Amino acid sequence: MSAKSSTYEDSVTLSQEEISAYLAAFGEKKVCLREAVLLIPVEKVYALLDINVRSLWEAIKEVHRGLPTSKTALKYLSESASDVSTKRQHRFIRAVPIPRQSTELSIAQMEKGFTVPTVTNWLGLLELSRLDPVVLDYWKPKLFALSDLSLLPNKRARFAAYTSSEVVAQLGCPASRQSILNLFHDLSEEGLVQSRALTQMMSADGLATLLRLAAWFMADSQVGNWEFELEEGTQNVIHAVWVIPTWCASSQSWSNPMQTALEKLASLAGLTKKRPGPVTHLGKLWAAQDGVEPESRIRLLRNWLQLKGGRPSFQKLLDLIKVSYDVHMQQRGGLQHDTKANYWHGACVFRLAETMSLLIRDLTRSGWPTELVISLMGVYETEYRMARRLLGKPLEN
Structure with a gap:
């Protein structure tokens, strides 16, 4: 790895000391898992683009020689990762780059008793993509806002916050805005959950x-x-x-x-x-x-x-x-x-x-x-x- 590349990685990823502090404070903390509003999970985007995660990991490993094998990575990144012992999970975390600002967001979430992996994953992806700092400056506050919006557990409360959210208006599909608001006022909570039109409009927001x-x-x-x-x-x-x-x-x-x-x-x-x-x-x-x-x-x-x-x-x-x-x-x-x-x-x-x-x-x-x-x-x-x-x-x- 070149000196320039090393400097970049050092600036956006946690050091081993910082990882230790993070794991000591939050490594075994039990939190509620929340589904993100507006954002499509990164793994679903990979599937949409027909990206083979194993091949992608192997390509990254050619640049970052110290990374675990793709077989190991897929095991720890899969839904069954919760079956792996905490000690082995921590060992894996120490072996991969941990984005700094994504970790800050993760900590902020866990301090409130919940986690929204889709939001932190997107922030981490932006951090590690070597983009102009302007890109992260633009998206970071919006991802933090979506994190807070995803906190609400009650469906109707979440719908109410969704329809009035500034970040949803900024990032969603323009044609969805007034139509979603009309549905929200016209339908019961059960009707909202079952509404095909609402599903389409919220899906349009995610795709937008x-x-x-x-x-x-x-x-x-x-x-x-x-x-x-x-x-x-x-x-x-x-x-x-x-x-x-x-x-x-x-x-x-x-x-x-x-x-x-x-x-x-x-x-x-x-x-x-x-x-x-x-x-x-x-x-x-x-x-x-x-x-x-x-x-x-x-x-x-x-x-x-x-x-x-x-x-x-x-x-x-x-x-x-x-x-x-x-x-x-x-x-x-x-x-x-x-x-x-x-x-x-x-x-x-x-x-x-x-x-x-x-x-x-x-x-x-x-x-x-x-x-x-x-x-x-x-x-x-x-x-x-x-x-x-x-x-x-x-x-x-």
């Missing part, structure tokens, strides 16, 4: 919060790669906005981000004509790189486009991105020194496009009101513009 988080990650990435953005002339482009499905009133249908993803990759890889289409162009290019028959790659890409045959593995996405990006960079005069990072980032954006295609398909099939989904999808651009402004690089259009 997730899209806002994604907007901050994307804006931070763009600002952090500013010289490249200037070279590409993309500094005023809302990064990855094309992965967000858009509604066409004339055709009464949603756009397919997977179609857009393949079109963009094909253009990047030199396609300038309508024929052959992006699937055929990319399939032939990819097959030539791998030394296989073009038909197999073309068929695979067509299945991806149609959301058939299972989800593409991250490695397959990475392979396709690499082929397309290399063609682009060679046309511009050669590969850059940080090309590997760009491959990985491109594959992540492609995965997001595939996930959003699946999401819009499932929301449509489930009968979500179009107006609610339009409002939900609109939060990405709004949040992105604010993030860029707060990061000191406002969009000029």
Whole structure:
């Protein structure tokens, strides 16, 4: 690990002495477990993005050599971790990075007799993601507010606090606000629990919060790669906005981000004509790189486009991105020194496009009101513009 990396880790994670103090004070404290409002658990987001936690842990372990094996980590991070002895749990805690501010929030929760792991996990993820400090400054108070909101055990009291909460209004889906308030006044507590419309609107709030988080990650990435953005002339482009499905009133249908993803990759890889289409162009290019028959790659890409045959593995996405990006960079005069990072980032954006295609398909099939989904999808651009402004690089259009 480099000196710079070590300094960063030291600033955001607890020392062994601090871990000892934490465990001595709270290591065996019994508290009530609370479900977070508004926030989707990190592990469910991993599932939504088809992220294999074991593979993710192994990738992190390549950078942080002292971490426990993925088998050990999954055992301690699973729901059955409570069956493991306290001594062994403490040993595991000492072996992994413990985010400092996430621990502060955890302590604040336990002093009130409860814990909301989803909130502390999100704060810890932001701390460990090497983001601009502005990102954490923006999200930390909101996560603390959501922690307090999650404390309320009574359903009606929680609904009342939810409908009047400033942080919910800031992070949720705009179209949900007045509709949830109307339902709250019209329905009994039992009616609220059983209301399909309320479930949809609160789910829209959670997805909106997730899209806002994604907007901050994307804006931070763009600002952090500013010289490249200037070279590409993309500094005023809302990064990855094309992965967000858009509604066409004339055709009464949603756009397919997977179609857009393949079109963009094909253009990047030199396609300038309508024929052959992006699937055929990319399939032939990819097959030539791998030394296989073009038909197999073309068929695979067509299945991806149609959301058939299972989800593409991250490695397959990475392979396709690499082929397309290399063609682009060679046309511009050669590969850059940080090309590997760009491959990985491109594959992540492609995965997001595939996930959003699946999401819009499932929301449509489930009968979500179009107006609610339009409002939900609109939060990405709004949040992105604010993030860029707060990061000191406002969009000029």
